[in-house]
Every structure is written in structure tokens, then in C-alpha cells.
Amino acid sequence: MAEGLLIVGEDVCADVVSSKDAFDAVEAVFGAMARGDAYNFPVIREAIGYADALYGFKSGFDRAGKTLGVKSGGYWPGNMDKGLTNHQSTIFLFDPDTGMLQALVGGNYLTAVRTAASSSVSIAHLARPDAKVLGMVGAGHQSTFQLRAAAEQRNFEKVVAWNPHPEMLPRLAEVAEGLGLDFDAVSPEELGAEADVIITITSAFEPLLMKDWIKPGTHIACMGTDTKGKQELDPALLAAATVFTDEIAQSVSIGEAQHAIAAGLIAEADITPIGAVINGTHPGRRDAQEITLFDGTGVGLQDLAVASVAAQKAEQAGKATRAAL
Template sequence: MTDTVFRATRQPADAPVLILESESASLIDADLALQAAREAFLASTIGTAFPVVIGHASANRFTLKSGSAGDLVGVKIGSYWPGNDKMAIPRHNSTIMLLSPETGRLAAVVEAGTANAYRTAAADALAVDTLARPDAHTLTVIGTGRQARYEVRAVTRVRPIQQVFVVGRRPDAAREFARAVTTDTGLPAEPAETRSAVAAADIVVTATTARHPLFDAAWIAPGTHISAMGADGPGKQELPPELYNRARLFCDLPDQSSTIGEFQHAGTADLTPLGAVLNGAAEGRRSPHDITVFDSSGFALQDLTLAAALLRRYAATHNPQEYP
């Protein structure tokens, strides 16, 4: 992979680009997000992602994830402001800042709340496409929030899903989510009890803010793939540690996953970076009976490649003569 993969835009170094939320939301789509995710995971084998910084402002929370790869240098600020509900705006937001690799000056600022939801789901789709059985056709999603809906859309693009089961804490939310899934994808979706939904699944996706296991390890059938998308801070947990003795474990960044991701609860288990599978340095699924687990704690190179892709599309839209 060459540095040209990471070139974002042809804007002069002294003219930072600003892309606000409304613009980035109009530019993003699932194909762009998946390609950016693939670039990010491949870049994770040659680039650098630095330790996550977690900050608090009263009841509000924010994280800083920074990294560099080739021509991409920058930071993503992810914010969680629960009081935004009262103003009918999302609680989560994402702002990505790219620096000039030559001068360190500000090159671009991309507000990417909606794009971040696509980016997170694209990591799941990439993991499913890499690790799940090719014939996987039953999906169980645990969680009924905004991100879970993006996860379902992404997974159904890379596997021949025929049935979706929805597990939620509130029956009314699970019913509403199932209706939304059918509207989005045209697939049959229905609320289900946790044990039966997990046992029936070829693919399980968890997208919650849980701090305790969501199901019993014994309910997972051989051949199942699990993508855990919710743990991104100390104390968060969605999966039962007993599962790890039966499964092959994959993640975005082993050091980060074992610190703030799902595998902070995995002890000394052997973790394989997904990027190493993508570039052929490590094995993925070995047999139809393997249980595979992917933990997505989210890393800066995902955000930097996403911002670069959005900037390229922005430049092509606003300066089409430069991008024939």
C-alpha cells in the first residue's frame, strides 16, 4: 500500500477545508464507508494509532483517538452528550481533524456524526465478510439503538441474510426496531427472546452500552460469528468470557481492545488483528465449525481514512474539473 492511498485532497496547505455535518451526511454511503474501512484495517499493519484519551465534562464524555499512516495525520474527537435528547439532536457526534504531514498545520475539519455511524458499521461488515461463514443467513442483533440499525444494514450487504432476530431490553423498542429493519432491508425481522435468538444465529451482532454479558456462552452454536461493537471504554462488556475458550478471537488493535474494548475481559487470550487477516499475514476462519469473535473498539485510522474519502468526494463534487 502506497502513501497515495492516503492523499485526501488537493487543497492548498494554507486553506483548511471545513465540512459540516449536513454536508458529510450527504456525501457518505455504505460503499464509501466499507472501502475506507478496508484501507484503515490494512493501514493498521503499517501505521500507528496512539492510546485513547478519555475526557469528561460533567455528565458528558468525549474521547480523542489519534493516529498516522502515510500522508494521513490527525485526530478524531468523539463526543457523548446525553442531554442532547432534550434538543432532539443525537447524543453522539464525531469531529475529525486532519493535519498537514509536511507542516502540522490544520488541513481539514470534518464533522462526521452520521458518517461515523456508517464507519462503525463498515468495520462490522468487513469483519463479517472476512470471518463469517459464506452461507450465513440468520442474523441476531442485540441492541435497538441508532447504531444497531446501521449494523444490520451493513451486515445484510455482505451476507445472504434471510432472517433477522432482534433482542432488546424493552419489547416495544424491539418491535419497533424489527419493523424498521424490514422497511430498510425488505427482510423478515422479529423480536425474540435472547436464548433462542442467539442459538439460532449464524451471525450475532451486539451494539449496546452494556457492562455485563448479554448472553450465556453455551447458547452459541458452532460456526457462529459474533461481532461485538459496543465496548469502547473501561468496564464495558457485552460477551461472556467463557466464550473465549471456544472461539478464535479477532479485533481491530490488540493493545486497545485489551484495554478499553471487549477483550479487556479476556485475560491473556491470543488476539489476531483483522488487518493481519486482510493482508494474508494471519488466518481467519479455518473451518465451518469455528466460532469467530470480532471486537471493534474503534481506532483513529478508521476516522482518518473516512475523512480522506469524504474529502475526495467533496473535492470531486465542488471541483469536478480536477477529478474527471
């Protein structure tokens, strides 16, 4: 490899990493985690007491992919008013053989595309093959990525959506229509009654979907809960579902499962890493009536996997820059 630090900017990441690239990278790293070939380090995520921001670090090592690094960043809720995305992050990749810094990669686009890839992996492996209606709860920056990635996994015909701020829904409607899908803005109850697959991608701290609203056979990808206290679903819904996750330790501590665990409705042993389904050691969905649920907490290894792809593809395309550190 050439000398110097490889720098891959946000625009380059968006140019070289497709949703398919992200899907393949995330699916592979989930499989590696389940085999014990990759592991995440403990997450640091704190309210900094300024600008209402949450800031932290996610890191890990993928022995199979030879990827070592850390994502630093967080959530600044006032950024939208400044013309910026609320999630801001940067990914640092290190040489696992020497510890030297190899690459500095913009993390904003990659965070959105890897989060969408995570839910899309869960849809590919857990949703009913005949799923026709996609339900979207949330209409923020990441929701459009989620919608596009989900549409690649099933032959959806319609999108139903709800957002606490309905004025944000036209952006989702535009994406759905661009994909040739019908779009309806509905209530949460109507969404649960219609949707075969539901993606929740909000920053809520209270349940938005109740157990009794969800029909048998639904697959739910809960993607917004990644901090202690956050919540998108009725805890009783997790008790009624077969629960899968990216990483059990995060699911029970900062993921959606934290509330059902605290209420004694489920146990840690009731949660299965989705990597086990990917690797074929767990059957996944067992029948058409089963409610499956993916608790997508977001692990550092996802970020490192897509950042590694971005670095490789940017260098191959001659779109990255190098600098002495």
C-alpha cells in the first residue's frame, strides 16, 4: 500500500459505496460476529452537556476482514436548522499488524447506508417472501436510505408511513414514488394493520407501536433505539415476537430490548444474533404467522466494514487523497 494517510471524504463515500456494497459488508460482518471472528469493544456514548448533543465512540476488530478501527461522533439535534445532518461522525481505520493509522473516512453517509443495510439484511433473512406493504415509522434523514434499501429485498407494492411531524412525510413519499410504489400517510394503528414489514427509525423515548396493532407474520426492524432510555416499541411486542439483534450485549443494554428485559417480559436467552441466521445455525422465520423482530442497535463493526470498502474502492478509483500525518 502507498505511504501516507488515506483520506476519503463524504462526497467520495457516497460516490463509491452502493447500498449493495453496504449490504454485503454488513451481512459478512454479522456472520463473522456470530462465528466469533469479529467483536465490538464497549461503546462510549454520553450527553456532553452542550448543544443537547450525544457524543461517543464505537470500535472493534474483525479478524476475518482484518479491519480495526473506531467511529467517533454522535447526534446534534440542532443541526438540521443549520443545514447539516443531525448525525455527525468520522471513522478511523488502523493497520491491525502495526497499529498505524491507515485511513480517515467520512462517517455521515456511511452511517446512514450501513444502518439501512442492517435493516435490509434483517428483511432479506426474516421477512415473509410474499411481503407487499412496507411500513415506515419516522421520516428523518436516515428514513430515505432505509426505504431504498428495503425496497431491494422484497417486491413491495405500497409504502404506508407515519411520523410524529407529518410535515416531513413528503420526502418519503417522493422516494417511494420514485421507486414506483404507492404511498399513504396513515395513523400508527393503520400502519400496523396494513404493513407486512415495518421499519422504525426515530429518536423516540416512548413506545410508538403497540403490540395489539401488529398483525401476525409481520417483520419489524427497530432501528432507532441505540441509547439507554430510548424506546420505539411496546415491550409486550418483543414478548410476542421472535427477537433477533446485531449484538446481544447492546440489545439488552441500549437497544429496544432494554425495556422488555427490565420488565421481565423476555430474557437475554430469548434474543438471537442475526449472524446465526446468516450462517445457517438458526432457522430464522419458522412460519408465516410468526412475528419476527430485529433490534438494530448499530455496532462499530458495521461502520468499520463499510469504511473499509469505501477506502478500498476510493483508492482503486483514484478518488481518495493521501497526506502525511
